Amino acid sequence: MTDAIRLKVMPQFPSKVTGGTGIEIDKEDGEFTVELDYSEFLPELAAYVPDPNVVALIWNQVTGIFKLVPLTMLGGLSDAPADGTLYARRNGIWTPPAVSDLTDASWTPWVPSWTWGSPGGTPATFVTNTARYKQIGKSVWFQADVTITSLGVGNSAGLLFTTPVSIRPGTNLIGSGREAVNTGKQLQVSAASGSQGSALTFDNASPATLPVNSRYQFGGFYEAA
Known part of the structure; x- marks a missing residue:
């Protein structure tokens, strides 16, 4: 009669963890910590030009669902161009006002x-x-x-x-x-x-x-x- 031998294997899982773009993985005493790595993001924009292809990740705290939303849907006004020119908001865009808008109202x-x-x-x-x-x-x-x-x-x-x-x-x-x-x-x-x-x-x-x-x-x- 052959005696049965049982072995208990303790696998190391995961054997390797790699963070993607903007994700940092830290391991300490067998514990992995996953967090954002801001150094991999582009520098802050000096001025934002509305672009429907630029999106933001938003979270619904009731449903727990994340969604990508174009920034153009979030409203608000973009900054006027920083070129030393006086601008006024007209028809949804920044436009230099005509002189008549400021000084030439008729009597x-x-x-x-x-x-x-x-x-x-x-x-x-x-x-x-x-x-x-x-x-x-x-x-x-x-x-x-x-x-x-x-x-x-x-x-x-x-x-x-x-x-x-x-x-x-x-x-x-x-x-x-x-x-x-x-x-x-x-x-x-x-x-x-x-x-x-x-x-x-x-x-x-x-x-x-x-x-x-x-x-x-x-x-x-x-x-x-």
């Missing part, structure tokens, strides 16, 4: 309504000679020229006019001008409300105290609502 006619801050028993009569404004973004410039052909009775306080665009709350309207026919007095112009400006003489007197047929020419600037 637009405007029909203001005129009244007094404290109207009296008989209203005054106003004739608008010219009125126009220009708006670039939230910035509004205006010019007005009006003649008071009848002062009325009992009118006082500032000469009020409707603005071409509403004034931003919490901001002011800044302007100046002069009476161009009778006295030559300077005018100060400020905001009376969100949609009205007010003109007074330089010494805070009402223009209603000036002679009939006085002509007021003024302009100013404010931030639109």
Whole structure:
């Protein structure tokens, strides 16, 4: 009778572990550690140009599934070219703005309504000679020229006019001008409300105290609502 011999083999597994691109394998006391090897990745990009062929690995923490997604699907804006040129975002791309976008907005006619801050028993009569404004973004410039052909009775306080665009709350309207026919007095112009400006003489007197047929020419600037 032949005795049976049993052998117990302790294989070394794995006998060899090799990391792929960007993967580093470290072994210490028989324990293998697998981790990313950042030294095998390309240097960080100075600027990213959207490319549907460039993808990112994302992970759904609920399903545990990893997926490759083109970076163009992740949204966000790319940086403007770093070449010393001023760029604006238009139609999804960076484009140098035209000079007209910044400085050449056209003047637009405007029909203001005129009244007094404290109207009296008989209203005054106003004739608008010219009125126009220009708006670039939230910035509004205006010019007005009006003649008071009848002062009325009992009118006082500032000469009020409707603005071409509403004034931003919490901001002011800044302007100046002069009476161009009778006295030559300077005018100060400020905001009376969100949609009205007010003109007074330089010494805070009402223009209603000036002679009939006085002509007021003024302009100013404010931030639109």
